[in-house]
Amino acid sequence: MLAANFRIETATAASRTIALAGAGLVLVLVVLPLFVSRGLVQDMIFVFYMLALAQLWNLLAGHAGLVSVGQQAFVGLGGYLLFAFTVILGIDALAAIVLAGLVTGICAFPTALVVFRLRGAYFAIGTWVVAEVFRLLIAQWKQLGGGTGTSLPVSVTNEVAGIEWIKRVFDVRTAAARDMEIYWVALALAVGTVLAVYFILRSRRGLALAAIRDSELAAESVGVDSYRTKLWVFAVAAAATGMIGALIYLQKARISPDAAFTVIDWTAYVIFIVVIGGIGTIEGPIIGVIVFYLMQRYLADFGTWYLILLGGLAILVMLFAPRGICGYLSERYGISLFPTRRRLVSDKDSPGM
Amino acid sequence: MLLYGPHMLDAPGGRSDFRVMLEIRQLSKSFGSLRAVDNVDLVVERRAALGIVGPNGAGKSTLFNLITGDLRPDAGTVRLDHRDITAATPYERSRAGIARTYQVPQPFENLTVFENLLVGAVYAQGRREHEITDFCAEILERTHLMRRADSPAGSLTLLERKRLELARALATGPKLLLLDEIAGGLTEGECQELIETIRLIHAAGTTIVWIEHIVHALLAVVGRLIVLDFGRMIAQGEPQVVMRSAEVREIYMGIEA
Structure with a gap:
């Protein structure tokens, strides 16, 4: 028998301080739209939804080893479902976002049935093919504009629950109120996604996902049901991605199959963000999305050169800092903002703690 | 009451009894034309330590993969603690009490x-x-x-x-621990340490089946030895006796026990 009792610790003193700072930052972000221009509010909406998409892709690829290049299937589906629920069924847009997420999550199951038969690169290609199938099917939906797409009626965008309240309380016009509301929903989704991913990784499922990613064979040999675990995380990520897709197209108020199911915007940029920031970490996508936003803001005018620069930067990072900016920093300075590592602590080592 | 104990319930032909941990019947697995495991019968008693030797490609690891469920047999049954687990997945078998180490650590x-x-x-x-x-x-x-x-x-x-x-x-x-060449690649001192650890695990009541090329390590722990060659069990019994047998000498020519 051992003399000491042991327990598990994940948080560190530094991470507790940083958690407080993070909470403070979220509070600042909540009140931000009251003080800044509409242009910046719209930019921040973009940052929030790209951050959420990046976290979700990272959950699949970085933490569970499911490298999908077909997440646009769920963004597009979520967007189209928002249109269907609001335009055709007359449901309020906020409720429609939640419903779109649920239905998208359900659609993940038949998708998984196909793509889970494939591994590695084949899985990646399979997800892309499925996304193309979704695009072609949606383009047949005449009620929502078929191949050319459609716009949200002003009545839908201007009558989202809460807009009247925002107009009254903050004394702003409809367009500004709409931006503020979408901003807060996007912020809630982004923060919610970060926290959800963090708590998944801290839970027993997080252990199973990491084990499957590192060796599926060994994971099964120690009692992990890898198929069900992967199915679960794939469906959760799809549902959340669907909600974000719905939000994106509530903001854009115009949708077409080609835009909604584009691999460039909803997967390639997202992969760029994760790779630059650091795959397999929660901090990575946060750093990545800031870099991506700044590059897009200041360099997008260069057109093609901007894209070449993005690609070049991604290649450089992969070659010289394969774990991204965040991996580089944590190796150098040993800090982790979202500690998920379970450390074994003996009571003997640290009396009184 | 004793008459209807577990040993009476699932013992076709009366071969199975309550002391048995692992029971393999007529197990076969082929890869193309290669019969990796060929009609193997094996019974491992509770708390026993069984060693498996045989040349490379004899089907030792394939046998393990059939026991853990990493591979599905073409024919035959695997029972753990009197439960037929032939159709169970690897994770179900792990939960039922089978654990293994991989030859190449994973x-x-x-x-x-x-x-x-x-x-x-x-x-x-x-x-x-x-x-x-x-x-x-x-x-x-x-x-x-x-x-x-x-x-x-x-x-x-x-x-x-x-x-x-x-x-x-x-x-x-685990109830049953399968060790696949766990001593391979270690120095003599490291090997001795490992033997000591495995002895303690066995003494604590875990049933062990151990595949090993380093025969002296195996003989320090196991109470029974079987020899596989071309997927068939060609010898079994008291370890020292089996190692001295003609079949084993032929296979292990040049390998000192």
């Missing part, structure tokens, strides 16, 4: 050593992390890995990886 490289153990303790035993912490710590002590508990498994040396394979298997709380 650590969860990005998890720490302690977290590697936690996966099995949580999933195979269906326990919560905090309930199982002391149990994992004890295994880490026993396998000399405590010092490395918080290191990523990817940073371990070969010896430490071998120990981690063993520790992770033990963390599942």
Whole structure:
């Protein structure tokens, strides 16, 4: 028998301080739209939804080893479902976002049935093919504009629950109120996604996902049901991605199959963000999305050169800092903002703690 | 009442009884035209330690893969503790009490050593992390890995990886432990340490089946030995006797026991 009792610790003193700072930052972000221009509010909406998409892709690829290049299937589906629920069924847009997420999550199951038969690169290609199938099917939906797409009626965008309240309380016009509301929903989704991913990784499922990613064979040999675990995380990520897709197209108020199911915007940029920031970490996508936003803001005018620069930067990072900016920093300075590592602590080592 | 004990319930032909941990009947597996495991019958008694020797390609690891469910047999049955598990998946068999080490260590490289153990303790035993912490710590002590508990498994040396394979298997709380060439590649001193650890595990009541080329390590632990060649069991019995038999001498020509 051992003399000491042991327990598990994940948080560190530094991470507790940083958690407080993070909470403070979220509070600042909540009140931000009251003080800044509409242009910046719209930019921040973009940052929030790209951050959420990046976290979700990272959950699949970085933490569970499911490298999908077909997440646009769920963004597009979520967007189209928002249109269907609001335009055709007359449901309020906020409720429609939640419903779109649920239905998208359900659609993940038949998708998984196909793509889970494939591994590695084949899985990646399979997800892309499925996304193309979704695009072609949606383009047949005449009620929502078929191949050319459609716009949200002003009545839908201007009558989202809460807009009247925002107009009254903050004394702003409809367009500004709409931006503020979408901003807060996007912020809630982004923060919610970060926290959800963090708590998944801290839970027993997080252990199973990491084990499957590192060796599926060994994971099964120690009692992990890898198929069900992967199915679960794939469906959760799809549902959340669907909600974000719905939000994106509530903001854009115009949708077409080609835009909604584009691999460039909803997967390639997202992969760029994760790779630059650091795959397999929660901090990575946060750093990545800031870099991506700044590059897009200041360099997008260069057109093609901007894209070449993005690609070049991604290649450089992969070659010289394969774990991204965040991996580089944590190796150098040993800090982790979202500690998920379970450390074994003996009571003997640290009396009184 | 005793008449209707478990040993009476599922004993076709009366061969199975309550002391049996693992029972394999007419197990076969082919890869194309190669019969990797050919009609093997094997009974391992509870708390026994069985050694398996045989040349490379004799079907030893395939036999393990059939027991753990990594491979499906073409024919035959596998029973653990009198339950037919032939159709069960690997994770179900792990939960039923089978644990294994892989010949080529398969650590969860990005998890720490302690977290590697936690996966099995949580999933195979269906326990919560905090309930199982002391149990994992004890295994880490026993396998000399405590010092490395918080290191990523990817940073371990070969010896430490071998120990981690063993520790992770033990963390599942197995009834039956399958060791696949766990002493291979170790120095003599390291090998002695490992033998001591495995002896203790066996003494604590775990049934062990051990495939090993390093025969003296095997003989230090096992009470019975079987020899596989071309997928068939060609000899079995008292280890010293089996090693002296003509069949084994032929196979192991030049390999000193």
